[in-house]
Amino acid sequence: MLERRERLQPIATRGRVAHALLLALLISLPGLAPATTHGGDSLPPQIDALLPELPLDPSQVSIYVRQVDSAVPLLAFNAEVARAPASVIKLVSSIAALDLLGPEYQWSTEVYRVGPVADGTLSGDLILRGYGDPHLSNDAFAGLLRALRAKGIDTIAGDLIIDESQLAPPSAGRYDFDGAGQSAYNALPAALSLNRQATHLVIYHDRPSGRVGVYTDPPLSGVDLVNDATLVTAPCQARHHRLNVQFSQPEGERPRLRVSGSFASECPDERVARLVLRPEQHAASAFDALWRQLGGRIEGRIRLGSLPPAAVLVHRLESPPLGEVLRDINKLSNNLAARLVFLGLADQDGPAPATLEQARARLATWLAERGFEFPELFVDNGSGLSRETRIAAASLGELLVWSYHQPWMPELLGSMAIAGVDGTMRRRLRFEPIQGRAHLKTGTLRDASGIAGYVLDAHGRRWVVVVLVNALPGTTLAAWHGHAVQHALLRWVHAGALRPAVAPDLSAARD
Numbered sequence: 001m002l003e004r005r006e007r008l009q010p011i012a013t014r015g016r017v018a019h020a021l022l023l024a025l026l027i028s029l030p031g032l033a034p035a036t037t038h039g040g041d042s043l044p045p046q047i048d049a050l051l052p053e054l055p056l057d058p059s060q061v062s063i064y065v066r067q068v069d070s071a072v073p074l075l076a077f078n079a080e081v082a083r084a085p086a087s088v089i090k091l092v093s094s095i096a097a098l099d100l101l102g103p104e105y106q107w108s109t110e111v112y113r114v115g116p117v118a119d120g121t122l123s124g125d126l127i128l129r130g131y132g133d134p135h136l137s138n139d140a141f142a143g144l145l146r147a148l149r150a151k152g153i154d155t156i157a158g159d160l161i162i163d164e165s166q167l168a169p170p171s172a173g174r175y176d177f178d179g180a181g182q183s184a185y186n187a188l189p190a191a192l193s194l195n196r197q198a199t200h201l202v203i204y205h206d207r208p209s210g211r212v213g214v215y216t217d218p219p220l221s222g223v224d225l226v227n228d229a230t231l232v233t234a235p236c237q238a239r240h241h242r243l244n245v246q247f248s249q250p251e252g253e254r255p256r257l258r259v260s261g262s263f264a265s266e267c268p269d270e271r272v273a274r275l276v277l278r279p280e281q282h283a284a285s286a287f288d289a290l291w292r293q294l295g296g297r298i299e300g301r302i303r304l305g306s307l308p309p310a311a312v313l314v315h316r317l318e319s320p321p322l323g324e325v326l327r328d329i330n331k332l333s334n335n336l337a338a339r340l341v342f343l344g345l346a347d348q349d350g351p352a353p354a355t356l357e358q359a360r361a362r363l364a365t366w367l368a369e370r371g372f373e374f375p376e377l378f379v380d381n382g383s384g385l386s387r388e389t390r391i392a393a394a395s396l397g398e399l400l401v402w403s404y405h406q407p408w409m410p411e412l413l414g415s416m417a418i419a420g421v422d423g424t425m426r427r428r429l430r431f432e433p434i435q436g437r438a439h440l441k442t443g444t445l446r447d448a449s450g451i452a453g454y455v456l457d458a459h460g461r462r463w464v465v466v467v468l469v470n471a472l473p474g475t476t477l478a479a480w481h482g483h484a485v486q487h488a489l490l491r492w493v494h495a496g497a498l499r500p501a502v503a504p505d506l507s508a509a510r511d
Contacts, residue, residue: 043077044492047485054481057472061485064397064466065493068404068454074463074497079394082376083468086443087333087384088450089391092377093342094326094412095403096363099370100345103323103411107133107344109141109192111148112311120154125300126314127307128287129163130192132344132354133319134337135328138195138218138286144317145290151314159300160287162280163307164191167343168353174275177385182247182274185385187336189343190279194218194286196336199276201245203259204269205231212263219289223276226258236267247276280304323411330415330441331423335383342382356381372399384443393466396452400464404454413439416453419490429487433458434494440465447471449482455493463493 043051043058051058062081066073073079097105108131115124126148130136170188175181187197199216206213212229234240241264249255255276263270277285284302291298319325322341328334329341345366346358360379367374374395380386403412417423420435424442429435440453452466467486471477492498 041075041077044075044489044497046488046492050484050488054484056469056481056485060470060472060477062393062466062468063489064393064464065489065497066397066401066464068401068462068464070401073394073397076394076397079397079466080376080392082390082392083450083470084387084445084448085384085389085391085396085450085452085468086445086448087335087338088396088441088443088452088466088468089379089384089389090329090333090338090382090443091396091441091452092363092379092391092399093338093345093382094330094415095399096345096366097322097341098326098403098408098412099406100362100366101322103321103408105322105344107131107135107319107340109133109136109144109317109319110313111144111315112307113153113314114308114311115158117152120152121157122153122155123157125158125161125308126153126156127161127163127305127311128192128283129166129307130190130283131166132189132191132340133193133317134325134334134340135319136192136194136317140317141194141218141283141286142290144315145287145294145296147315147317149294149296153314154295155297155299157299159305160284160298160302161305162192162284162303163305164280165306166352166354167191168355182276184273184275185335187275188279189336189339189381192283193279193336193340194283196334197275197277197279197282198273199223199257199282201257201259201272201274202269203229203243203263203272205263205265205267212259214259216257217271218286219293220277220282220285221289221292222254222285224254224256226256228258228260229263230261232262232264234264234266236264240264241267243270243272245272245274247274323408323415326411326415331417333424333442335385338383339381342379370402372402384445387445391468393468397464397466400452400454400466404462404464413454416441428483429490432491434490437494438465438490440490444479444482447475447477449477449479449486451486451490455490457494457496459496461496463497465490465493 062078062083063075064073064079065075110129112127113122115122167189174186177186180186184198195218202215202217204213212231214227232240243261246258329338342359343354345362346354347362350358376390376392377395378390380389416439417425418436419425419438420430425440438455440451443450448470450468455463455465467489469482469485
């Protein structure tokens with residue numbers, strides 16, 4: 001693994017192909033001569049004129065633009081500089097997972113028993129074992145419990161054991177990144193991540209009672225729900241609709257969720273997501289509540305543990321395929337799912353638990369096997385929610401060009417947000433000619449903004465585009481400044497990526 005001081009330095013120009021060979025390739029590929037005539041290291045006039053207005057220094061911007069069938073980029077500006085990519089790094093995890101695991105790869109959640117089942121009673125323990133399913137929904141979890149009941153288990157005479165041993169516990173805490181430990185985007189990977197570890201508090205107008213109603217999804221046992229919200233007969237406007245949700249766990253007492261404020265009578269149901277319990281507590285509490293709703297009983301304790309050798313598999317729940325999971329990651333930028341997919345890169349035949357170090361090692365081996373040399377690359381956790389992650393625009397651009405020619409390309413392309421249509425791009429570049437013609441992954445952190453993906457230009461040509469913008473040391477970067485550069489570059493590419501003609505230098509002939 002590279003030392004951090006090495007990762008943060010700009011990497012040397014690659015020079016992977018001799019200049020003469022590149023010229024020969026360019027001559028043989030139509031439409032690429034302008035790249036050699038005018039050079040690939042100067043900004044288009046639109047971008048050059050925009051930067052001082054924002055204001056941004058050109059050193060803050062890295063750009064890589066290349067047709068998917070071209071041997072060289074049309075534009076590579078500061079493309080070898082290692083930058084913080086924010087959530088754009090999710091593309092690296094996605095590409096590696098598609099190639100290593102395959103688009104049909106699925107994660108399992110398994111239930112085992114120890115002891116016989118007779119007359120609806122399991123005379124022993126039930127073990128719930130997770131493998132890091134990034135898409136373990138409430139509905140799927142409830143279906144798992146119904147399957148157990150259908151297979152003849154009503155009463156668990158022993159313990160319910162939660163087995164999370166397949167993934168190493170994270171070294172960080174939920175509050176470590178930015179202090180917002182109850183925000184859903186700060187969920188950390190766990191082998192059992194029900195509903196992305198989030199408790200949805202559903203607040204609604206209970207019309208029969210004329211009051212505010214509240215419940216949690218999934219239902220949770222052992223959590224007190226305090227409803228102090230008041231109903232206001234009024235239209236659904238912010239001045240009438242002001243809700244507050246607080247979570248607390250006083251020492252020695254049960255966890256408590258409290259809802260207060262006003263609910264406007266004409267407002268629809270509101271869902272508020274919070275991380276309130278640890279992942280294993282969340283799964284255990286939901287299991288207990290749902291099991292009892294289904295008429296089941298647990299006579300023993302609910303505890304952490306590992307799978308005994310004599311355990312017998314009762315039921316296996318499979319996740320949606322990787323190709324479907326990636327849509328949640330790249331269209332909606334789901335951080336927890338991206339972390340779990342990255343951990344899924346760890347050697348499937350290696351020792352448990354899977355660790356970040358194992359995932360990084362397998363990623364490095366895979367890149368080397370595919371012929372890529374990205375010495376600046378460091379992937380912290382696969383989600384981009386990191387101050388340490390680094391990649392160069394050229395590295396990501398080369399990876400995207402290569403990916404476009406792989407058999408799983410449709411799954412990668414389909415996982416990205418479409419400009420002006422859906423995901424994180426649904427409100428960007430709307431009502432413009434590029435709308436619907438670019439598949440992109442966005443990324444925004446404090447002082448870092450990025451975008452990368454594929455653009456279909458007005459002439460039907462497909463381009464790879466990468467734009468990374470970082471703040472200068474000691475300064476800040478407004479998100480909209482990064483977006484402005486990205487939008488201008490995307491419009492330029494969509495229009496055909498045309499460069500102005502450059503007059504030949506005749507000074508030597510005059511001397």
